[in-house]
């Protein structure tokens with residue numbers, strides 16, 4: 001099996017700080033279903049991390065976070081607007097539609113994986129608000145970083161949130177890799193979320209050094225009660241919740257999320273820099289920890305013998321750098337791509 005592994009951040013190991021935190025709660029008994037002291041302390045720990053009074057709910061997956069978060073933002077006859085490439089639109093097997101009781105996902109385009117503010121305004125102006133024949137836009141879902149590895153600037157995020165709120169929508173953020181965005185922007189978690197207008201966040205942990213826990217963070221605590229009931233109904237209320245809580249607590253302690261994400265981002269930038277010296281064009285600017293590139297099939301086939309990576313239609317490939325990736329692997333990957341690419345180009 002090829003040793004260079006750039007398939008996904010899901011293939012990575014658990015960060016030692018998170019593993020140690022899990023081990024620390026693995027002593028003695030503790031009450032179940034979130035009534036243990038570790039889970040109870042999360043509200044305080046996350047209030048400090050987000051500089052706001054928040055409701056925090058550990059969940060098992062990013063899909064659960066997205067689907068259940070959206071279920072408190074929209075009625076069944078509502079619409080959730082998102083970019084066409086959004087994970088909720090293309091990769092969650094209809095979970096958002098299912099958990100919202102049938103709300104419609106409505107794609108709104110824009111270049112490089114980002115929703116274009118003028119397209120959002122256009123979509124909302126033409127949505128038929130108040131017409132019983134039409135689904136009613138209820139939520140805007142923003143993915144940060146986007147599903148093409150780009151990052152929304154904070155002023156654009158704020159503009160998108162303001163447009164949506166002017167039309168009465170609530171804002172969800174899919175932050176499966178939010179740490180990579182805040183590391184890239186050099187901003188705080190608060191700046192990247194509620195200060196721009198985000199109401200509910202799916203906060204990813206697993207992809208950036210966690211074991212198997214993400215979270216829903218509600219900045220409007222009124223969502224806390226419906227979330228608690230909906231999560232239980234969705235089978236997302238861990239009985240031994242302390243193990244998930246330990247991961248979430250360790251993730252924000254001493255800005256661990258930022259340190260891990262900065263390393264992954266730096267490696268992706270390194271790879272993008274190397275690819276700039278080849279004939280392999282990028283699909284979108286590299287701004288976080290993912291590199292999307294167009295690669296001719298012969299180069300892909302030849303690269304597959306030495307590296308693992310994701311293939312998409314239309315000759316698109318993706319390389320993901322993780323908190324536990326290393327520079328030597330990136331350099332070797334770039335070297336092999338350059339070598340195979342030039343061999344392909346030569347007559």
Ligand SMILES: Cc1ncc(COP(=O)(O)O)c(C=O)c1O
Pocket residue numbers: 060061062063064066087088143146147174176177206
């Ligand atoms: C942007 C984004 N959101 C949500 C998810 C869902 O995460 P999970 O696979 O844990 O359900 C992913 C997973 O790849 C993702 O990339």
